[in-house]
Amino acid sequence: MMESKGIRIGGLIVAMLLVSMAFMPAVSATEVEVHPVPDSGMIMVDNEVTVTSDAGFNPDMDFAKLKINPRYSNIQLKPGSSDEITVTVTNTDNITITAEPKVVTSPYEENILEESWVSITPASKDLGPDVKQEFTIKVNIPQDADIGNYGADIAFTDDVMPTQYPTPYPAYINSMHLYVDVWTPPKIQIQTPYLGDRVKAGDEYDYEIKLKNVVDKDIAIDPKMSDDNQRYYYGPYDTVGPAFDDDAITITAPSIVKAGETAVVKVHLEVPDDAKGRYNGAIDLNIDDPSIREWDGQVQMNFEVWTQPSEPYTKTFTTRTGGPITIEVSSNDYNYGIWMGAGGQDEKDEASFDLALEYESGEVELNLVKTTYSGTVSLGASDFPPWEMDGAGIYHDAIEVYTETYEAPGAIGEWTLGILPTNAEQFNYLITIGAVE
């Protein structure tokens, strides 16, 4: 019964292919035979390659239907160590399928995982419909393996995705990807992996990068500006150049970090007078330690050139009554504290404002009548990592707002308010004419 149904479906598939051939001049309608060719990963119609649907998947393709869980696994291992994972394979087809796992090359990682490093048990298993089987994949990293990322696919059957052209790396349908990160603990700890600061044009700054040697052997370093420094970043409208060039930064460093000691790499920044915008770059520490990968051996730098305005912001307004004028100016500050990459404890300067109010007849005296501090307080909840959940319900300052309120006698006419902010990222103002409740 099952067999005759299969023959009927097969006949239907061939009939549909024949009908479609009639509308495809590139393919001969005679002597059509369909035969899967697993080795090349393609379904061939005579010598012509069948172009699959737009999605790249032919629903009529015959292949073993297995459910594989997980489809991706990530293992971190040191050279000379091993680990194993369990993969569950379920036959979702209505026929018995032989699952015979094998390591197949995956070109998508830094290194190809050697087949000899992987052992899989059981080596083969016949799975009846709906049968579930666990396979244990053991990865042994040899002592002399290079550190880096390794990858391979574990294919449980030979079924591959059809492709338009021959490919050296067929995509196995019933497979999972195995990613192995081979690493060794670094001999040098980069205690300052990031320098980030807001700097002023024309000013000079000094930062320190601390490198701790955690082994009993001296290690050579040769810090230099990275050759791959980002020269541009994406601004709101287009890419823009850096705020200053690499030569604004001077690096002074010892040539070795002595065993068990901490060395300091000094970074001096002279921000040019005309600098504006941001600078993104990196210092390549050139640490003589193969366990530190190229990217990890860098200290990222991110500077924003801050321009303190010298002229006040001005706002003109018209009054239609002679009521008193009340002006509120406030600064919003995200109260996380700026982490200085150099490990410095940056005490935040308080925001302040310098106001000037002018009427048609000249400057009018402003009286500071009130200063207020307000804020937003977080209670911690779903936005926090699960291991910080014990902080839920405990108050945590998030945003602080500082407000100065001034009053001046009013009069009908044209007014100009000047506000010169200091140490404020942004500010809000509110001008009220008339009595304030």
Next chain:
Amino acid sequence: MDHLSKLFVAALILMFLIAGVVCINDSEKSSSGYEVTWMGTPPAESAMIETKLKQQISPYPGMEYDNVTLSASRENDKLRIHTIAESSASRYPDLYDFTYRDGDLIQVGYLLEAIPESVRSEAIGVAMQNEGIANALSTNTNAYAVSSVKRILPETSEKFYSGKTLLSVTWLDYSVSALIDMDTGEVVQVWNGQ
């Protein structure tokens, strides 16, 4: 055993007892060498609460609390105690929440940021060397990628790694966090907002 020997043994035991009492007194003194202040009117049970509190709070190893400020609010038949423990060695305080009922002081929450600056810096460094964290942070050119560093107590840590004090480095703006074992200098868990 003759009479002299009995006396000698008795004297020896007494010496050990005295030495023990001296040691206990010394350790209490050193572990709680801070001033406790109540905000508002202290509850009637304040003395008992202070005694029990001193057994339950401790600063980051190598640090000492200078001031501990307590505030209490009554919720039905229990007291809620909010504790702010400050140390001159850190710009951030340790915050603890307790409930007190029938002589039992139970810790119900904590947010511990009183950590030496050098340790904070080192923890951030360890976190940023993690591939997942580095990738998340590299997606933005914001110069102010601000992180928080919090001490995670063993009773919480054991749910995620093992029952020991760990540090959590979190970039809330990026929804990434690393749980760090400072003894090994390794990231033991990474959270990416999911």
